[in-house]
Amino acid sequence: MLRTIIAGVKARTARLLLSSIAIMLGVAFVTGTLVLSDGITAGMEDEFAKTSRGVDVSLSLTGEGPEGEAGIPRATLDKVRATSGVQGADLRSLLSAPLLMSSGKAKPATVGPLASTPELREYDLKDGRFPTSATETAVDVRALATAKVAIGQQITVLDKQDGKHAFTIVGTFAQGANSLSLGGSEHLVVLPEAMPPLTDQVRAYEMVVKAAPGVSQDQLATDLKKVVGEQAYRVQTGAQVTEETLKQISSRSTEMTQLLLVFALIALVVAAMVIYNTFTILVAQRTRELALMRCVGASRGQVFGSVMAEAAVMGLFASVIGLFGGLGVSALMQVVIGAVSDDNTVVRLPLSPTTVLAAFAVGVLITVVSAFLPARKATRVAPVAALRAQLDSHEEVARTGKVRIAFALLLGLAGAGVVAFGMNQDQEQALLITGTGTMLLLAMVVTLGPVLVGPVNRVLGVLPGALFGVPAKLASGNAGRNPKRTAATTAALMIGVTIVSLVTVVATSAKETANAEVDNRFPADYTVRSSVGSRTLPQDLATQLAAVPEVAKIAPVAAFGVPSPTDADGGAYLMATTPEMIGDLVKPKATSGSIVGLKSGEVALNAKFAERAGLTVGGILPLGADATKRDLVVVAIVDGLDGSGLVTLDTLRAFQPDDEGFDSIMVKLKDGVTTEAGRAAVEKVTDASPIALIDSAAETKAQLNTQVDQVLAFIWALIGLAVIIALFGIANTLTLSVLERTRESALLRALGLTKGQLRLMLVIESVLMAVMGAAIGLVLGIGFGGLLVKGMSSDSFPIAFAVPYGQIAIMLLAAVIAAMIAAAMPARRAGRTSIVSGMAES
Template sequence: MFRTALRNVLAHKARLMMTVLAVMLGVSFVVGTLVFTNTLSNALQNSSAKGFDHVDVAVTAEAQESKGNQLARTPELTDELLERSAEVPGAASAIGVVQGFTAIADKDGDLVGGGFQSQGGNYWGTKDERYPLVDGHAPKGENQVLIDSETAKRTGYKVGDTVRLSIDGPVLKPTVVGIFTTDDGNVAAGGSLALFDTATAQKLFGKAGTYDEIDVRAAAGTSEDQLKAALDKALPKDKVETITGGELADDQAEMISSSMSGLKQGMLVFAGISLFVGTFIIANTFTMLVAQRTKELALLRAVGASRRQVTRSVLIEAFVVGAVAGTAGLLAGIGIGAGLRSLMGALDATVPDGPLVISSGTVATALGVGVVITMLAAWLPGRRAAKIPPVAAMSSLHAQATTKSLVLRNTLGALFSAAGVAVVLAATGMDGSSGQAPMGIGAVLLIIGVFILTPLLSRPLIAAATPVMRIFGVSGKLARQNSVRNPRRTAATASALMIGLTLITGMTVMAGSLQQGIDKMASSALRADYVVSMANGNYLSTDVDRTLRELDGVTATSPLRNAPSRIGGETEYLTGVDGSSITQLTELPVDSGAFEVGGGKVVVDDETAKSKGWRAGSTFTVHYEDGKSDKLTVAGVYEGNEMIRGIMIDNRTLTPHLEEPADMQVMVKTADGTSEATKDRLEKALGNNPAIAVQDKKDISNEIAQMFTLILNMVYGLLAMAVIVAVLGVINTLAMSVFERSQEIGMLRAVGLDRKGIKRMVRLESLVISLFGGVLGLGLGVFFGWAAGELLAAKMPTYELILPWTRMGVFLLLAAVVGVLAALWPARRAARLNMLAAIKSE
């Protein structure tokens, strides 16, 4: 039986090639994902570990907890603690580290790095081993700065140049006095690093006389653990905590691995979809191969082969195919992983140098997935073939599915579909977070149910195309009949395309509806013409509001000032606003009371009011950052949204209690409204600062929706793999259908149907099957898009279902193109059949 199975594999090379290709594509995507993410993670971890080479023990401030009505106050790392750390037995040196956001503009005025990766810090002196100088000298004073060599290379800055940079809003113009090298992970990932002398860094980052961290080097002969023990003994335990350089590197590696896991899981989901689609093709292929060899298998049964041996022979074929596909997928996946890393470099997403990581787990996964998926898909056809009695197989009585099996299949499909719809509908009535899992379960049940019902659905849906098919005469009529002749095969082929289009359509419906909801939210909640904020989300200097307030043409401004407080023993954040102008800048529906902010009067969003049991007229005591308290009155309750929510208090009441006031953003109303000229005037007044974003309502909407657009584009690209696999499935089905109907095609040629008619018949059959899968995919996609939107609508009142008819038309056209392209080779093969040889074939 083993030799028989191997001969069958070799005897059907062309037919099995499509199956190998389908499995290979899915496996290569899995392997490419693992290779790429492992390589990137390994490179980042190695680069990060180098950054801790000069740290044996790090001393940081001990995190404090808020107690009662007192806010936690983080202890400061002072010069006294720095000196005590340096004098600990076993310590060779101690460096005080100051760091914070520092945006550098290139020579064109654009922000260097990725915003969050634009960092600044202090240079300790000529013996600072962390940042070896390659040119220039150490900085001294506010007008001198060092920049890293990678930033210098990207921007063209050199020693002596003036560079424009910003810490929290106002533009500084120091001179580059030196360039240094660094193993800093942010720089390796494409960010930038600027260094000042310690006193300047402390002043710029608002940490006068204090440090963010103290890095201690061990003397020769002292281990990290020994130094840590000595520091723990010498320093106050209630103010600081210590951690070794090795632990820092391990924590950083774990954080990098954790951050990479999301990317890896997302890519593996789409790889799984490709494999899932490929499973249909494999099952379809083996079903047809087994059907074509029914008499051969019956003869084996007649001469003594058992059912188990017949099933085993089919599984052996599947094993060989899976092993070959897994090996090919492994090699292709390694190429994909290397290609993705090169692509990131081409897109200016800097990746640290490092070897391509091909782990034993990746190799085992490739072979395991290839073999297991193929054997699982082949098991049912093999088992079904083994159960056919030899006499029945030889007389072809087995060809038609029994009424009992069809009734069982349709009943099972109906139950799965009904359960899926019920669970999805139930999930739409839940809260956004609690409804996600039920909706996912319901979606899986519904897709399984529709897949099981697809043979039943194929007849009425394909029959709907009859009027169009008549236009093509005999070829059209034959194509329609052929497409419903074997509903199970048609269903398996169409389902592969259905799954891909379901996901694409669902995501498109959600993205379009979400964009519409965000646009409505921005236009309805904001009266301000512009919102000014830091490009990376950091706090703005209060100088920004003062500058804008004094600008000609600006009629109203209000900074949004975030501050922690304690209310009822819990930490709550207050949002400071300009009480006299906030109503000119926002338009928030008021549920009760009045939108009045000033003195001791505040307004509260509906969710906070509900959680606290407040309503208009309620009073509460707030404990500020400086320890003082005040009694406030809720003047009104407004409907919050994703852009504006929280407890709004007048800045004149809040600011005196803040040690370092800073704004999240500044809302601006101008006399001339929004225009390019007005925007340019605001940006110019702020020094054309690359770190500051001046945005109108449309800019805000686009920025919020940008993440979803990026995800959608990634989905389109990744699901292209599933569509390619679906194309292979259509080609495979048609090719085997042509082989199966060789005698019939020969007869059609003999009675007068020319080669063009044969080609047209096969192409129309492919087109009908593809459009059938496309219609099912669009229908399911719209349903899932609507259901997921209902979950979002609970959190976003402005959400509105938008059906992207144009894109949906493009998707249906794509399905048609898939059908036409997939039919090219099978149609040509059918037309080239020798009619006499075909008529004589069995």
């Protein structure tokens, strides 16, 4: 029997290799994901290890001492440096400051002090050296490119009063993982004494200590706890800091891996369907062979084992190729990530035993499980079947099992129930629950596939039949001849298209809703904002804008956080503007009470914040501490407001008397002023401020749309593999069908069908299957997308359902083109077979 299995594998090598491509792609995706995760984790560990290398003890604030707001004081650093067993100690702090560009505008940058102890420096030089004077700096390579300067030239940073501070660049370094912790902003390193001139609020968040030779980390940590006290400071050894950092890195990479593996699972499900269909066809083609094996003494178990052995060989081969293909996938992903992040990414391809085991487990297991039912079917072949002179390997069983229909109905009822339940939940739960319900409904449609194939095929076959005549009618007949096979072939594509169209519909609905929200909440023509998050716009800028002849009115807006006098973890994040602009340029929707005539000491609360705080109109919201403590009267509950509530600027000044700047200034032009003339007039004022940027509603919507499109493109790319596997499944089915129908094709040729017509027949058959899967998938995707949108929508945040008809049409056209390409090789093979040799095929 072993010789028979080996001979069978050799005889069908080409078919098995062709069929294994689906599993190869699935294994490559899984392997690539795991290698990418391990590579990113290793890279982050290498980079973040720099923050703790040379550090024997780390001191950070607990927030309970008097230093909580001001940071670690210099006096504490001096005490630590004077402690026995300390070789060196330095403070770490970060300052967000505007970096002046050649255009005269500023971009956010992060400035940090250089450690005086060389062993405690967390940056590796790339070129040049570290600064040795207060007028020198070393910058990351991205800052060099952004400011368009080079080593030896000067780079300018602005202080809080927009004063210019020039630094000579003496070295460069690569940020690496630090770019993640710094929010991706450009980074400059200066001497500690160069920090105070930039701001009076340099807050040291950590002190790092190097132990003297012979002093252990544990001993030094114990000694420093006595020096600084354990109440205000958290004292950790360098080993503890490293362990904590690695846990955080592992958590981040695990989340990303889980996300990617979800898409890998979808690809594997599609691949499994392709393999199942492949073995179903192969078993059907080998019916006579398997029956003859039974006649010469093979048992049912041996026949079953022979089919499963072929599946195992296919899975093993696909796993090997997929494993190495996954390394290429991971390398490509890392290069793309590096290009997007503008970082010098080092491609890492760690191949762990876990990844290797996962590749072989997934490849072999998926293939063997997918082949189980066809192999089981092979054991049911009666020996007498071998006596038949001609076996119709694709004979159709007309009836559809009652069990299948009953099971599909159960799935449908369960899915509908879950969707209905999800509709009544909050947004996050609604997304998860409704999404689960739609997947059950998708499973119902897949189960009913053989029932749907006939009617859908007849409808789709009308137009090709009218256009192309006999070849198209034959193609439609072939597609509908075996509904189970056609359903299994198209189901894989249907699943991929359903998910792609669902995500596209949800994303389009989100974009349309966001655009409408921008128009509703920002009726101004322009919004002037600060390019640096930590800096506010000066008050005189608002005065100057109000005096511009083309400007009708302005609304200066400030946002600030106020602590709660009773809850250390409480407080509120309030928005403020002038009273006359509330209800005009700043107009959240009031669901209770009124925002018109809002006075000092009153607040309009965000509906969600009010619900959490248990407040209604007429309630009191206590905020502030000590001299700034105030009781605000709730006069309205509103929707569509960023932050916890809306107050007047006078109320803001009561909480923060020293803060006179604005986060943004909304500008409304006079009637008759064109947008071009209005913008030019506004720019004359804002050009004098390096941090002032002008945004319009159109620009804001474009930014939002770009962000959504980037996420959508990412998901499309991940789902794209499943669609490719599905299209390959169509090509594979056609290839096997061509081999199966060799005599039939020869007979058609003998009856007058030309080579071109035979090829056209196969192309149309491929297109019909692709359009069938894509059309059903698009209908399901649009419908499921509508359910998700409705489930996530609420009275306070309604989401408008929108269908991207242009993208839907492109998807359908892409399916047609891909199907034509998939049919090229099978059609070519069918046309090359001579009539005589085809008729002689057994």
